[in-house]
Amino acid sequence: MSGQTLILGNWKMNFTVKQAVAYAEKLSEKSLPSDVIVGITPHTLALSEIATLLQDKKSQLKLAAQNAFYKDEGAYTGEISMPMLRGIAQYVLVGHSERRHVLRESNDFIREKNAAAVRCGITPVFCIGETLVERQHYHTNQVLSDQIMLGLADLTAEEVAEIVIAYEPVWAIGTGEYASPEDVDKAVDKIRTEITSMYGATTGARVRILYGGSVTKDNAAAYLALQGVDGLLVGGASLSVSKFWPIVETAASLKKKLIPVVEKKGR
Numbered sequence: 001m002s003g004q005t006l007i008l009g010n011w012k013m014n015f016t017v018k019q020a021v022a023y024a025e026k027l028s029e030k031s032l033p034s035d036v037i038v039g040i041t042p043h044t045l046a047l048s049e050i051a052t053l054l055q056d057k058k059s060q061l062k063l064a065a066q067n068a069f070y071k072d073e074g075a076y077t078g079e080i081s082m083p084m085l086r087g088i089a090q091y092v093l094v095g096h097s098e099r100r101h102v103l104r105e106s107n108d109f110i111r112e113k114n115a116a117a118v119r120c121g122i123t124p125v126f127c128i129g130e131t132l133v134e135r136q137h138y139h140t141n142q143v144l145s146d147q148i149m150l151g152l153a154d155l156t157a158e159e160v161a162e163i164v165i166a167y168e169p170v171w172a173i174g175t176g177e178y179a180s181p182e183d184v185d186k187a188v189d190k191i192r193t194e195i196t197s198m199y200g201a202t203t204g205a206r207v208r209i210l211y212g213g214s215v216t217k218d219n220a221a222a223y224l225a226l227q228g229v230d231g232l233l234v235g236g237a238s239l240s241v242s243k244f245w246p247i248v249e250t251a252a253s254l255k256k257k258l259i260p261v262v263e264k265k266g267r
């Protein structure tokens with residue numbers, strides 16, 4: 001793990017605007033650990049009001065959009081664009097499995113979204129992961145490498161170094177069934193190896209990789225302790241401050257342990 005740990009709560013299609021704003025307000029009153037970046041992902045209707053609230057409170061909390069289209073503007077009924085997120089959200093989820101599998105987003109579509117986000121200065125949180133059937137057929141590595149190759153094809157090595165990749169095995173999302181730390185370790189290693197072979201060692205070392213899939217305060221430490229994991233994408237457990245905040249605290253306490261003790265030299 002390098003740099004600041006990123007803990008991102010994905011609220012999905014939950015909360016009224018009023019509830020979302022009240023939650024953000026409660027979270028903004030917490031004092032954020034300096035070595036952890038904490039973000040929330042409200043639905044689109046609540047984004048702008050929460051952004052204003054966080055600015056007013058001078059909060060360091062980050063905002064992520066759950067989705068945005070790849071065209072900047074025009075006749076695309078129902079969509080919002082990446083430029084519309086400027087000044088509101090710092091991150092945008094791209095390729096989340098619910099959008100791949102329920103809303104049938106293709107790898108091509110996802111590639112365009114990653115490129116549009118980067119072009120507009122919004123950091124994509126590019127979600128990848130295998131389904132249960134793919135896992136049972138030992139296709140995990142192939143799926144990961146295909147999704148990476150197709151999803152990032154429009155980006156340069158320098159751009160890929162700045163994005164976030166979330167490894168989210170589809171069978172572990174919202175199911176309560178979570179991946180073992182050994183499985184996550186292997187998948188994250190595969191992702192870094194792929195990025196290194198496609199974009200070089202610097203990008204492979206720099207790209208931030210999160211784990212997501214039924215993360216709770218009880219299993220968070222095991223994932224965060226893995227060397228290649230830079231943070232967590234948290235769904236169900238991010239829906240209340242009381243379940244989400246202990247995950248942030250876990251990240252902060254692990255980070256402290258990682259800071260090497262510098263021995264004082266005798267004079």
Ligand code: PGA
Nearest residue numbers: 173174213214215235236
């Ligand atoms: P979950 O969702 O934590 O509820 O499994 C994770 C996600 O979809 O990002």
